[in-house]
Amino acid sequence: MRKNKRFSFAVLLAASTLILAGCSSSSDDASGGAYAGPVKDTPGTINVLAWPGYAEDGTTDPAVDWVTPFEKATGCEVNVKTYGTSDEAVQLMQAGGYDVVSASGDASLRLIYGGDLQPVNLDLIPNYADIFDNLKDRPWNTVDGKNYGVPHGRGANVLQYTLGKVKEPSSWSIVWEPNSPAKGKITAYDSAIYIADAAVYLMSTKPELGIKDPYALDQTQFDAAMALLKQQKPLIAEYWSDYTKYIGAVQSGSITAGTSWQVIANVLNGTKATVGATKPKEGATGWSDTWMISSKTEAIDCAYKWLNHIITPSVNAQAAEYFGEAPANSKACALTANKDHCKLYHAEETDYWSDVYYWKTPTEQCLDGRTDVKCLPYAEWVKAWSSFRNS
Amino acid sequence: MSSVKELLNRKPTLRAASLLSLPLLWLGVIYIGSLFALFITSIWKIDTFTSKIIREFTLENFIDVFTDRAYFNVTIRTLFVAICVTVICAVIAIPMAFFIARIAREKSRPVLIALLITPLWASYLVKIYAWRTMFYPESGFINWLISPLGGSSPGFGIFAVIIGLTYLWLPYMILPIYAGMEKLPSSLLDASSDLGAKSGRTFFSVILPITWPAIIAGSIFTFSLSMGDYITVQILGGTFQMLGNVVYQNFSLNLPFAAAVALIPVIIMMIYLSSIRKSGALDNL
Numbered sequence: 001m002r003k004n005k006r007f008s009f010a011v012l013l014a015a016s017t018l019i020l021a022g023c024s025s026s027s028d029d030a031s032g033g034a035y036a037g038p039v040k041d042t043p044g045t046i047n048v049l050a051w052p053g054y055a056e057d058g059t060t061d062p063a064v065d066w067v068t069p070f071e072k073a074t075g076c077e078v079n080v081k082t083y084g085t086s087d088e089a090v091q092l093m094q095a096g097g098y099d100v101v102s103a104s105g106d107a108s109l110r111l112i113y114g115g116d117l118q119p120v121n122l123d124l125i126p127n128y129a130d131i132f133d134n135l136k137d138r139p140w141n142t143v144d145g146k147n148y149g150v151p152h153g154r155g156a157n158v159l160q161y162t163l164g165k166v167k168e169p170s171s172w173s174i175v176w177e178p179n180s181p182a183k184g185k186i187t188a189y190d191s192a193i194y195i196a197d198a199a200v201y202l203m204s205t206k207p208e209l210g211i212k213d214p215y216a217l218d219q220t221q222f223d224a225a226m227a228l229l230k231q232q233k234p235l236i237a238e239y240w241s242d243y244t245k246y247i248g249a250v251q252s253g254s255i256t257a258g259t260s261w262q263v264i265a266n267v268l269n270g271t272k273a274t275v276g277a278t279k280p281k282e283g284a285t286g287w288s289d290t291w292m293i294s295s296k297t298e299a300i301d302c303a304y305k306w307l308n309h310i311i312t313p314s315v316n317a318q319a320a321e322y323f324g325e326a327p328a329n330s331k332a333c334a335l336t337a338n339k340d341h342c343k344l345y346h347a348e349e350t351d352y353w354s355d356v357y358y359w360k361t362p363t364e365q366c367l368d369g370r371t372d373v374k375c376l377p378y379a380e381w382v383k384a385w386s387s388f389r390n391s
Numbered sequence: 392m393s394s395v396k397e398l399l400n401r402k403p404t405l406r407a408a409s410l411l412s413l414p415l416l417w418l419g420v421i422y423i424g425s426l427f428a429l430f431i432t433s434i435w436k437i438d439t440f441t442s443k444i445i446r447e448f449t450l451e452n453f454i455d456v457f458t459d460r461a462y463f464n465v466t467i468r469t470l471f472v473a474i475c476v477t478v479i480c481a482v483i484a485i486p487m488a489f490f491i492a493r494i495a496r497e498k499s500r501p502v503l504i505a506l507l508i509t510p511l512w513a514s515y516l517v518k519i520y521a522w523r524t525m526f527y528p529e530s531g532f533i534n535w536l537i538s539p540l541g542g543s544s545p546g547f548g549i550f551a552v553i554i555g556l557t558y559l560w561l562p563y564m565i566l567p568i569y570a571g572m573e574k575l576p577s578s579l580l581d582a583s584s585d586l587g588a589k590s591g592r593t594f595f596s597v598i599l600p601i602t603w604p605a606i607i608a609g610s611i612f613t614f615s616l617s618m619g620d621y622i623t624v625q626i627l628g629g630t631f632q633m634l635g636n637v638v639y640q641n642f643s644l645n646l647p648f649a650a651a652v653a654l655i656p657v658i659i660m661m662i663y664l665s666s667i668r669k670s671g672a673l674d675n676l
Contacts, residue, residue, distance in 0.1 A: 091643030114441035
């Protein structure tokens with residue numbers, strides 16, 4: 001017995017030493033300076049973490065490929081990993097192993113403050129000059145005057161509806177109100193950031209709440225948004241974060257209305273038009289994505305080349321058209337296969353974007369500038385969402 | 392070479408140590424170690440903005456888990472699903488195992504066993520996606536089957552999850568029960584009928600008590616596998632969620648909280664295992 005005890009103690013000790021060894025190191029200080037350059041022709045391998053449709057290498061569709069030409073031209077090998085929500089991207093980036101990432105505004109700041117990204121020397125990226133001015137130096141890609149990446153594209157989270165089953169809606173009420181014609185066949189995005197979609201709807205239906213920015217919610221406003229989500233829950237067929245599963249559900253008819261991305265509608269309409277997608281009158285949440293470089297990358301030259309390649313007018317045009325969003329490069333509009341693409345996605349209209357609320361990370365200090373109240377930080381959003389989904 | 396043999400012959404402790412070192416490494420470091428890491432993580436904090444782990448002691452994660460009614464409810468729901476799956480598996484498995492072990496001709500037994508195991512050859516995901524297409528509310532196979540009778544498919548939800556999990560784990564219930572029934576001496580059954588017991592009485596008074604440990608052994612598989620599952624729930628559950636989904640939803644943003652939730656099934660399994668230890672079921676695994 002005595003011997004036994006000593007042995008298990010030794011095992012425990014060995015185990016804890018191993019664990020502690022695995023836990024040490026990893027400093028949190030944000031790396032100060034950007035790469036001085038010049039970008040050299042060193043071959044290497046970069047691991048790319050991207051939204052689906054952003055870094056296509058021909059595996060989804062052999063005709064859709066802007067990764068292989070890059071590999072051939074630069075000698076940099078590219079491995080692409082896609083993710084479904086910004087939270088997943090943050091987790092994967094923090095775990096390490098990725099060199100570049102296409103981050104939305106709700107992920108980028110968390111990564112920058114977490115020291116996972118490095119500032120980018122824009123002089124080394126010639127194509128940056130052609131980016132739309134209203135995407136440059138914005139709060140989600142620039143911190144303390146330092147730029148952390150190059151804009152890729154932007155879009156709105158559209159309201160998608162199945163043709164022939166649901167009349168074209170002009171309002172988000174179809175997904176929120178209990179008397180919805182699509183009751184029981186509605187879907188919603190499975191992430192805490194979806195609380196902002198409820199806030200967007202409340203901005204026009206309950207103006208007395210005084211919501212100015214759907215990402216800056218004080219306790220009263222937040223409770224109202226959660227109440228709206230609870231009202232919606234019985235109408236929901238499924239929450240989605242995996243877009244291939246979403247596509248299957250629409251094709252089978254178990255989902256007929258809900259929040260979506262243009263790329264999902266495009267895939268569904270691939271052979272024949274089955275769904276419509278619209279930005280309702282209340283406005284919509286949306287995204288503005290930026291390519292960023294990990295602070296721990298070892299393939300810095302390839303990473304810079306990738307950033308420059310992905311916003312080349314022709315590549316940016318392809319990617320934006322494939323994903324179904326507005327390109328970030330102003331010269332891309334002339335190069336899209338569908339000449340109306342930029343018009344369709346309002347790339348050049350500043351007005352259109354005025355009621356698109358780009359994803360960003362809610363913080364305790366209200367993002368809309370209020371100082372008399374405290375807002376709920378994203379951690380509280382996540383907690384509330386987790387509790388709501390399991391209630 | 393011969394000197395090694397001699398040494399091992401002379402020192403039995405060394406012989407045992409070399410034989411046991413690998414399994415003990417697995418048990419001690421990989422198994423106990425990861426449980427230990429899980430526990431340690433659950434008492435750490437996170438930076439609420441970047442969601443990075445801060446290695447400072449806190450009990451907040453446990454307070455969150457135990458004070459939020461939603462997590463109590465999800466625990467109950469998970470237990471309910473695990474119990475349902477286990478009971479349904481047992482009800483299906485006992486007659487099947489009995490048929491294979493006692494009634495079927497001896498020659499056909501290996502074939503029947505092989506047939507039972509065939510579902511295990513296909514990937515978990517393929518099977519669950521197959522069930523998903525069957526459960527589609529309007530266009531699915533189940534709806535097609537029920538609609539002539541005036542019903543409609545229940546769609547995705549707790550019912551679909553129970554059916555899916557039962558399908559997945561059924562072989563793990565049948566195999567131990569089959570093994571238990573095969574060991575059953577025929578003389579006992581003969582004695583029972585000689586003494587005038589009908590087949591029902593024989594089943595409940597002779598067969599069931601003797602194979603009980605085997606049933607419990609099977610239930611350990613079905614119960615624990617159901618407790619921890621989250622993929623089937625994601626695919627077949629609609630808006631329904633289980634404990635595994637809570638872990639999955641939180642691990643990216645709040646790992647310590649996810650670790651605290653993950654300890655719930657560990658605790659439940661510990662209680663379950665220690666309560667059945669006396670039944671002798673663990674000898675049947």
